[in-house]
Amino acid sequence: MSGCLPCELEHAEASAIAYRDERWACEVAPGYDVPGWFVLRLRRHAEGWDGLTVEDAAEFGPVSQRLATALTAATGAPSVYFLSFGENHRHFHFLVIARPADLDPALAGASILTLRSDHRDAALARGVAADLREALARDRATASA
Template identity: 50%
Template sequence: MSGSSCLPCEMEHAEEAAVVFRDDLWACEVVPGFDVPGWFVLRVRRHALRIGGLTERELATYGRRLRDLVDSVTEVTCAPATYTLVFGEANPHFHALIAARGDDVPEDRRMAGILRQREDRRDRERALALVPAVARAYHRRALVESK
């Protein structure tokens, strides 16, 4: 699929400052348009449509990547809640939005309202500033599991 028609595919060309990790199957980045501090996108690296398009190997590794990423984001942001959202409508390439929710988020912006933060809390500089700490926390978890 051409990069111009698939935002998750376009992330293969993301600036290094936005990349939390990349392995042969999965990647995690701060994505333009969703660059709220504490928000990250976990995506399968090849163009696979929705969860049904994942291979057995991708399925077998997804849970571990997701758990390690959510734990890392929660640790770094000290968020009382970290959401995982998967829609697949606008961008059917399989991906999940990991969204940390701080204590400062008002009630109407929690749970299903979390996506309303996309416009009023976007701050690319602050979002990218979290990448190194989340990457360190993620890699520390991945090393523990590989032993």
């Protein structure tokens, strides 16, 4: 236990992993396992925007774009949120949330975080991770066609 949640995701079970490359990872995180919610993180421990190398920053955009596009394809969500506060968990990461079409408008934006307490469902969240992996694989197949 490093005490750093994003670092501990390096040990996530395969079913919780939606995406990984050498530098970036996107997983369902314990405690944040609401279906359609993921943590996009730098795989090595680095804090804040200042902690990124030029290469980290250059890859962040394309990786984020691919994830957002694939998550939209996988869920039909009209919007994908990228939320980062960097205070409770200083390790560079974003909470990536597929905002459901039928979300109560009062819960749009940062208020969606209030769903965390009673909408967690690890099995369903991992099901969305599988859908996201498939959407990313389709995207890769299309890109190389």
